[in-house]
Amino acid sequence: MSQHIRTGVLNGVATIEIARPEKKNALTAEMYTAMAQALADAQADGQVRSVLITGQPGIFTSGNDIEDFMSRPPGQGSDSAEAPVFRFMKALVDCPKPVVAAVTGAAIGVGTTLLLHCDFVYVSDEARLAMPFVGLGLVPEYASSLLVPQLMGPRRAAEKLLLGDPFTGEQAVECGIANAVLPAGEVMAHARRVAERFNQLPPGAVRDAKRLMRAPQRELVLQTIKTEGEIFGQRLRSPEAREAFQAFFEKRRPDFSPFS
Numbered sequence: 222m223s224q225h226i227r228t229g230v231l232n233g234v235a236t237i238e239i240a241r242p243e244k245k246n247a248l249t250a251e252m253y254t255a256m257a258q259a260l261a262d263a264q265a266d267g268q269v270r271s272v273l274i275t276g277q278p279g280i281f282t283s284g285n286d287i288e289d290f291m292s293r294p295p296g297q298g299s300d301s302a303e304a305p306v307f308r309f310m311k312a313l314v315d316c317p318k319p320v321v322a323a324v325t326g327a328a329i330g331v332g333t334t335l336l337l338h339c340d341f342v343y344v345s346d347e348a349r350l351a352m353p354f355v356g357l358g359l360v361p362e363y364a365s366s367l368l369v370p371q372l373m374g375p376r377r378a379a380e381k382l383l384l385g386d387p388f389t390g391e392q393a394v395e396c397g398i399a400n401a402v403l404p405a406g407e408v409m410a411h412a413r414r415v416a417e418r419f420n421q422l423p424p425g426a427v428r429d430a431k432r433l434m435r436a437p438q439r440e441l442v443l444q445t446i447k448t449e450g451e452i453f454g455q456r457l458r459s460p461e462a463r464e465a466f467q468a469f470f471e472k473r474r475p476d477f478s479p480f481s
């Protein structure tokens with residue numbers, strides 16, 4: 222288990238809390254492994270009726286840990302499907318129990334794309350969301366190239382995926398990514414109340430209903446994750462991405478002018 226992923230079960234709700242505030246909750250391979258394990262544990266535990274994913278006050282997650290990615294890029298080779306990030310992605314896609322996200326603050330990169338795979342999303346009024354993959358020399362991941370245009374139409378998807386424009390919780394609700402925006406101090410309690418409602422519902426019917434709702438696209442989602450992952454893996458090794466990552470750590474704007 223990672224020290225940066227806190228887990229626990231309370232009143233039928235399995236909580237997965239991302240807790241690495243000093244690095245803005247950036248996700249390492251070790252943290253993905255811990256989250257995949259927590260989802261497996263929640264699935265196996267008969268006392269658990271729902272899962273709640275949350276972050277820290279002011280930060281949900283800043284996405285993939287860029288340093289970890291640069292030193293251990295996933296997405297290539299025959300064992301790439303077993304990379305921690307892909308194991309986590311698949312575990313969330315296939316989680317049979319309802320998953321509620323409490324977006325306590327900024328949600329960048331996979332911080333936003335993982336929300337596409339949750340059943341309920343509640344966002345703090347202070348949160349900003351963004352999918353800045355292209356500006357990092359990368360491509361959309363976690364089936365966002367499929368699901369974001371489906372949710373909000375190709376025009377608004379282009380703003381968010383090609384330009385990487387950030388957006389507010391209100392905009393996330395408008396375009397179908399989130400259920401509601403709440404004051405920062407209330408988002409966690411609200412999300413928990415929704416998660417706890419499953420204690421009063423028949424778990425078998427909930428499971429069957431969720432499976433039916435997901436079934437028509439499940440294979441396509443998994444295939445898209447794989448296809449995106451292969452291109453993402455190549456792009457991680459590209460000079461464009463190297464320049465973007467270096468610029469991030471040097472706290473300067475990247476210079477893509479040498480590239481054609």
Ligand code: COA
Binds near residue numbers: 329330331354
């Ligand atoms: N990977 C690795 N380290 C990260 C990180 C990430 N995704 N996000 C933040 N950090 C680190 C910073 O390098 C910094 O480390 P330092 O204190 O050793 O210099 C620390 O976390 C604090 O981040 P900082 O950028 O100074 O905080 P901020 O409040 O000014 O900005 C964010 C917060 C989330 C807006 C900003 O950190 C950010 O944009 N992060 C990158 C997000 C991103 O591009 N994610 C997609 C990855 S595919």
